[in-house]
Amino acid sequence: MKSITAEIVVVGSGPGGNTAAFYAADKGKKVVLVEQDKRLGGVCLNYGCIPSKALLHAAKLINEAKGSSFRGITFAAPSIDLDKMRAWKESILVKLSQGVASIARARKVNVMYGRGYFEDSKTLRLETPKGQQFITFDKAIIATGSKAALPQAFDLGNKRIMTSTEALEIEEVPKRLLIVGGGYIGMELGTVYATLGSEVVVVEALGSILAGADPDLIRPVVRYAEKAFKELRVGTKVLKMSTSGKHINVAMEVNGKKMEELYDRVLVAVGRVPNCSNLGLDNTKATQDEKGFIQVNEKQQTRDPNIYAIGDVAGGILLAHKASKEARIAVEVITGESSAFADIVIPAVVYTDPEIAWCGLTEAEALEKGVKVEVAKFPWSASGRALTFDRPDGMTKLVIEPASERILGVGIVGAGAGDLISEGVLAIEMGATAQDLAESVHPHPTLSETLSECAEMFYGYATNALARKKSS
Amino acid sequence: MDVRLPRLGEGADSGTVAGIFVKEGDRVKKDQPVLELESDKAVASIPSPAAGTISKIHVKEGDEIKVGQLILSLEGDGATAQSVTGQQTQPVEAAPAEEVMPEPAETIEQEAAEPAQSAGVGQPASPSVRKLARELGIDLSKVKGSERGGRIVLEDLKRYVLRLQQLAFQPKAAPREQASAPKAVLESIDFSKWGPVVKKRMSTLRRTIRSKMVTSWTTIPHITQFDEADITQFMALRKKYAGTYEKKGGRLTLTVFALKTVVQALKKHPIFNASIDEVTDEIVFKEYFHVGIAVDTEEGLIVPVVRDVDKKTMLELSIELQELAEKTRRRKVSLEEMQGGTFTISNQGGIGGAHFTPIINKPEVAILGMGRGVLKPVVVKSKTVQRTMLPVCLSYDHRVVDGADAARFMVDLVEAFGGVKDADVKI
Numbered sequence: 001m002k003s004i005t006a007e008i009v010v011v012g013s014g015p016g017g018n019t020a021a022f023y024a025a026d027k028g029k030k031v032v033l034v035e036q037d038k039r040l041g042g043v044c045l046n047y048g049c050i051p052s053k054a055l056l057h058a059a060k061l062i063n064e065a066k067g068s069s070f071r072g073i074t075f076a077a078p079s080i081d082l083d084k085m086r087a088w089k090e091s092i093l094v095k096l097s098q099g100v101a102s103i104a105r106a107r108k109v110n111v112m113y114g115r116g117y118f119e120d121s122k123t124l125r126l127e128t129p130k131g132q133q134f135i136t137f138d139k140a141i142i143a144t145g146s147k148a149a150l151p152q153a154f155d156l157g158n159k160r161i162m163t164s165t166e167a168l169e170i171e172e173v174p175k176r177l178l179i180v181g182g183g184y185i186g187m188e189l190g191t192v193y194a195t196l197g198s199e200v201v202v203v204e205a206l207g208s209i210l211a212g213a214d215p216d217l218i219r220p221v222v223r224y225a226e227k228a229f230k231e232l233r234v235g236t237k238v239l240k241m242s243t244s245g246k247h248i249n250v251a252m253e254v255n256g257k258k259m260e261e262l263y264d265r266v267l268v269a270v271g272r273v274p275n276c277s278n279l280g281l282d283n284t285k286a287t288q289d290e291k292g293f294i295q296v297n298e299k300q301q302t303r304d305p306n307i308y309a310i311g312d313v314a315g316g317i318l319l320a321h322k323a324s325k326e327a328r329i330a331v332e333v334i335t336g337e338s339s340a341f342a343d344i345v346i347p348a349v350v351y352t353d354p355e356i357a358w359c360g361l362t363e364a365e366a367l368e369k370g371v372k373v374e375v376a377k378f379p380w381s382a383s384g385r386a387l388t389f390d391r392p393d394g395m396t397k398l399v400i401e402p403a404s405e406r407i408l409g410v411g412i413v414g415a416g417a418g419d420l421i422s423e424g425v426l427a428i429e430m431g432a433t434a435q436d437l438a439e440s441v442h443p444h445p446t447l448s449e450t451l452s453e454c455a456e457m458f459y460g461y462a463t464n465a466l467a468r469k470k471s472s
Numbered sequence: 473m474d475v476r477l478p479r480l481g482e483g484a485d486s487g488t489v490a491g492i493f494v495k496e497g498d499r500v501k502k503d504q505p506v507l508e509l510e511s512d513k514a515v516a517s518i519p520s521p522a523a524g525t526i527s528k529i530h531v532k533e534g535d536e537i538k539v540g541q542l543i544l545s546l547e548g549d550g551a552t553a554q555s556v557t558g559q560q561t562q563p564v565e566a567a568p569a570e571e572v573m574p575e576p577a578e579t580i581e582q583e584a585a586e587p588a589q590s591a592g593v594g595q596p597a598s599p600s601v602r603k604l605a606r607e608l609g610i611d612l613s614k615v616k617g618s619e620r621g622g623r624i625v626l627e628d629l630k631r632y633v634l635r636l637q638q639l640a641f642q643p644k645a646a647p648r649e650q651a652s653a654p655k656a657v658l659e660s661i662d663f664s665k666w667g668p669v670v671k672k673r674m675s676t677l678r679r680t681i682r683s684k685m686v687t688s689w690t691t692i693p694h695i696t697q698f699d700e701a702d703i704t705q706f707m708a709l710r711k712k713y714a715g716t717y718e719k720k721g722g723r724l725t726l727t728v729f730a731l732k733t734v735v736q737a738l739k740k741h742p743i744f745n746a747s748i749d750e751v752t753d754e755i756v757f758k759e760y761f762h763v764g765i766a767v768d769t770e771e772g773l774i775v776p777v778v779r780d781v782d783k784k785t786m787l788e789l790s791i792e793l794q795e796l797a798e799k800t801r802r803r804k805v806s807l808e809e810m811q812g813g814t815f816t817i818s819n820q821g822g823i824g825g826a827h828f829t830p831i832i833n834k835p836e837v838a839i840l841g842m843g844r845g846v847l848k849p850v851v852v853k854s855k856t857v858q859r860t861m862l863p864v865c866l867s868y869d870h871r872v873v874d875g876a877d878a879a880r881f882m883v884d885l886v887e888a889f890g891g892v893k894d895a896d897v898k899i
Contacts, residue, residue: 338607343594404621406596431596433621 004110006032008334009124009137011116011279014042016311016323017143018100023331024141025107032135033104034126036115039093040100043145043312044320046093047165052188054089055168056351059195063353071390080196082170089168118280121306125280139306139334142286142294143323144279146272146312154180158243160265164189167267173197174264178250180238181269182209184350187221189267190229191353200229201263203236203252212348213356214363216377217413220393221352228353241266274313289315298340300330308334322346345428349418354394357421360409360428361399373408374400376434378454380414382465385445391415396450398434400458405433407455416447423451434458473546475521477509477539486538487511489531490676494544498526505804506544507531510676516807524548597624605629614752639751677771688834693870696829696841697878700861701889703729703845707860709897716899722790726842726862727765727819729892731789734840735761735781737885738815743873744881745814747835755872764813764833765793767800768823775833776805777813787899821845826863837869838878840885862889 010021013035021033039046065075104111112135114128124140126133148163159166160174164185173196179186182204194200202209202225209225209232210218225232233254240251247262274293281288285304287295293315300308308330311323325344332339347359366373380386380394394414401408410424427437438455442448456462479485491508494500505517506526524546531543595612597605601624605612608629615632617624663669674682703726710724717724738745738761746757761782764775776796781789799805816833819842830841843863850859864886868878 339603340606342606343602401621404596406621406623430598431617431619431621431623433623435620 003134003136004032005136006030006110007138008032008141008331009034009116009135009139010141010143011124012042012143012145012275012311012313013037013040013100013111014143014145014311014323015044015320016145016327017042017141018104019324020141020143020310020327020331021109022103022107023328024334025109027331027335029331029335030110031107032110032112032137034112034114034116034124034135036113038113039097040104040111041093041097042143043147045096045100047168049320050093050096051089051168052164052185052192053351054092055085055170055192056188058085059192060353062195067390080173082173086170116279118283118307121284121304137306139308141300141327141330141334142276142279142302142307142309142313143311143327144275144313145323146274146318148185148269149271149273150268151270154238154241154266154268156241156243158248160243160246160248160263161241162265162267164267164269167193170196172265175199176263176265177201178203178248178261178263178266179269180266181271182206182232182234183269183271184210184352186267186269187225187350187352189269190225191351193267194228201231201233201261202229203233203238203254205235205237207234209234210350210352210356212362213350213358214397214411216363216395216397217356217358217411220354220395220413221350221356223393224353272312272318274315276313291315298342299333300326300341301333317346317348319346319348345425347421347425349421351418354391354414355417356411356413357417357424358409358411359421359425360407362409362411363397363399366399366409371408372402374402374458376400376454376458378450378457378462378465380447380450382453382462383445383447383450384464385447385449386414388445389415394447394450396420396454398437398451398454398458400434405435405458407432407434407437410451412450414447414450420447420451423448473522473524474542475506475544475546477518477537477541477543478521479539486536487516488676489533489535489537492529492531492533493517494526494529496526496529500524500526500546508676509537510680511807516810517803518543520546522546595624596621601626601629608633635751675771677774681772684834685831688831692832692834694829694832694867695870695875695878696865696867697875697882698827698863698865699882699886701864701886702850702859703862703889704860705890706892706897707845709892709894713897713899717787717790720787720791720899721794722787723794724786724790724897725793726821726845727817728786728790728793729897730817730819730840730842730889731763731765731778731781731793732786732896733885733888733892734763734815734817736888737881739782740884741877741881743877744838744868746837746872747814748837748869748872758814760814762812762814764810764816764836765797766816766818767797769801769803771803774800774803774805774810775813775816776800776809777811779812785899786897815839817842821862827865829865830867832867832869837872838881839867841865841867864889 007030008024009032010017011034013033017033018040021031025031044050062078065078112126114126117125117127119125122136124135124137126135148165150163154161167189177193177198177200179190179200179202182202186202187209190200190202208218222232235255237253238250239253242249244262247264248266249260249262250266251260276288276292276294284307286302286307289295294302294309294313296302296309296314300310302309310326310330312318314326316322326341329339329341345359347357349355349357361371363375375397377395377397381392386392386394391414397411398407399409407427410421412420434455438452438459440452442452453462453464457465487509489507490510494506500506500520500523502523503519506520507518509516509518525548526544527547528545531537596617597612602612612624615624615628618628619625706729714724742757745761746755749756760780762777762779763781764777767774767776778792778796813833813836815836816839818830818839821842821844824844826843828841830839832839845860845862847858848861849856866878866882
């Protein structure tokens with residue numbers, strides 16, 4: 001039995017884990033990065049953000065081609081080779097994952113493949129195909145992420161019932177696909193499958209899809225989904241699923257009425273659960289909350305002084321970039337800097353058609369918390385750039401503190417919203433006012449102008465849209 | 473073993489040696505007071521951290537010493553055995569480590585109580601400025617931003633630090649100047665011209681009292697509100713239950729009852745439990761109720777603080793107060809036990825007297841004085857009856873407390889005194 005030592009051992013190599021490992025190595029620490037999968041990169045790179053965005057890009061191509069006849073361009077109906085599409089998607093993942101591995105090598109991070117298990121607060125046992133190894137560490141950072149939740153009632157062992165991981169493999173394009181859960185995963189994959197030709201029905205237990213985003217941002221997506229999907233059913237509970245030959249029989253309750261339907265496949269996208277069973281947490285002082293997430297303070301410290309947790313496994317918003325930020329905080333705290341996850345703006349992006357992105361305080365949150373705000377909105381129908389590619393179905397809005405005119409929140413719906421939101425994050429982080437945004441020159445013609453014009457709307461002098469004059 | 477000056481408490485990091493109780497060669501027990509230290513807050517005795525023989529004393533009376541400074545060397549007994557671990561027990565040395573790695577459990581609980589605001593509604597400042605502030609331990613809500621929308625930039629932070637630095641030196645100088653100011657103006661008068669006199673040097677405690685009183689009296693516009701509280705019912709209950717309390721080790725006194733009653737009124741009138749932050753122009757409302765009790769000791773007035781009065785029963789308070797008063801009279805009370813008060817009670821009833829005008833114990837904003845309860849004819853529902861009436865007097869800081877506030881506080885307080893029920897006292 002071999003034993004190796006590390007100043008910092010990072011368990012999990014997703015966007016949290018690899019950021020932590022590389023940053024710690026840059027700060028001169030001896031780092032071991034543990035990964036139980038065959039490839040580095042975690043869910044984000046292998047089974048989440050990246051493959052889904054690749055497939056969404058393919059879907060966009062199909063939709064653009066299909067919708068171009070009114071521009072005088074007509075294409076033949078696309079022929080889709082699923083094997084080739086899968087291989088193309090896979091090639092992207094391989095490229096990225098190899099990139100992570102070569103960066104690890106260049107930084108002299110010791111990457112070890114196997115499943116990590118805490119023997120105590122100083123020792124991680126690594127189970128590899130070749131046997132066990134023990135890593136003695138000063139500090140450990142747990143970044144094991146999360147996995148798609150599959151409630152037991154739906155877990156029939158039938159491959160026709162999928163989570164996002166299987167759905168991203170697009171084994172086939174089912175004729176009838178039921179998506180349980182109208183969150184971002186359900187809506188994004190719904191877009192992919194609908195474009196590839198499935199009849200998609202999305203059911204959501206709550207009264208609206210995409211909980212968390214402001215209702216006015218969601219509206220264009222609902223409009224798209226109502227057209228592209230067979231049906232969008234809110235207020236619907238799935239009661240039971242059973243195998244029925246080559247189909248899945250699904251019993252559900254729609255606004256109190258019970259019904260049964262047959263589907264070729266079902267995608268269950270009802271949330272994610274932390275990966276921390278079988279991690280040996282009981283052998284440490286780290287604690288979990290009632291949902292199983294590891295409890296940490298704002299320095300990412302668990303109750304075990306040697307162990308930190310970051311990313312999905314530490315709860316909060318389950319987003320890759322939040323994990324990366326927490327990774328930096330954990331490493332800085334370990335190396336003696338005074339860092340803390342406090343007042344940090346985490347943007348959210350949903351890659352639906354059109355995209356939705358928001359950051360900071362939402363209008364709904366302001367209302368709920370009783371924060372007095374003013375909201376300025378700029379419709380994309382007034383944006384020259386949006387009209388050049390026929391997407392007036394967008395909107396940019398600012399949530400502003402009336403007294404200081406400081407920007408507290410930004411919400412965008414529209415094509416490419418995800419890339420536009422960063423300016424909002426910067427504005428909020430820098431404590432910018434609406435005037436700061438209005439006075440910063442934005443290039444024309446771009447979608448970014450919608451942000452400065454929105455700020456101008458607040459003052460009542462936007463060039464391309466009429467706003468109520470601000471009474472002074 | 474080297475004995476260094478331990479951390480004294482919030483904001484107190486130095487002081488003047490007012491007295492040394494031991495000499496070289498003396499044997500001392502653990503916790504035996506070895507010297508008396510006067511800081512601008514109070515006078516405290518510094519105990520020996522271990523038993524042993526004093527081999528050398530490194531300071532002398534009148535020395536200005538700082539936290540962490542070597543006071544004396546100790547030999548033998550527990551001293552050698554402890555010298556190994558001595559480092560750890562010294563709060564000064566342990567402090568930096570504590571800051572880097574605080575007990576995570578605590579922070580988690582705090583976070584749960586008040587979820588971190590990730591929506592970014594903190595102070596407007598760039599991430600780099602916020603990080604610097606965190607490193608310097610500066611609360612950005614106290615810094616005034618000069619940019620549009622109140623945005624705090626690096627320059628604002630620098631200005632704030634500079635101001636803090638200036639202020640840090642001021643308060644030390646200020647009381648001293650004030651205390652010595654009369655000396656400078658007045659010439660020493662030779663009273664022996666008119667007859668025989670005895671001169672006694674002012675004790676350190678007396679000098680501290682002098683400067684505290686001068687500061688409070690000259691910086692706070694005082695008003696005193698008088699009233700009388702009917703304590704007939706309490707006196708009857710006290711007679712009934714005094715024995716039971718005594719069996720459990722407590723003394724059911726009027727002060728114990730007053731502690732409970734005052735906190736009720738403070739909860740209803742939070743301004744009386746507040747302080748003024750004169751640097752930031754803020755009123756600080758405290759959500760805890762630590763009440764100071766003026767204790768008459770041989771050397772003079774000392775005000776130890778009873779903590780979390782609202783969370784303690786009358787019996788617990790009766791036991792604690794008795795112990796605290798006893799400790800104070802023997803001058804065994806620590807500096808920490810005299811800090812953090814939110815209100816003060818001064819009960820002269822044991823000696824006698826009626827109304828008086830107590831001076832506020834700064835930075836608190838009010839103080840309650842109590843005289844001696846006396847039997848008086850009182851008209852109740854057109855009949856003259858005998859009631860025990862307690863003279864009460866409330867001095868308050870008119871900068872933050874208005875007359876109407878004080879009247880309302882007094883009405884509620886007097887009513888609470890009179891309205892005591894059997895269940896309130898019963899154990």
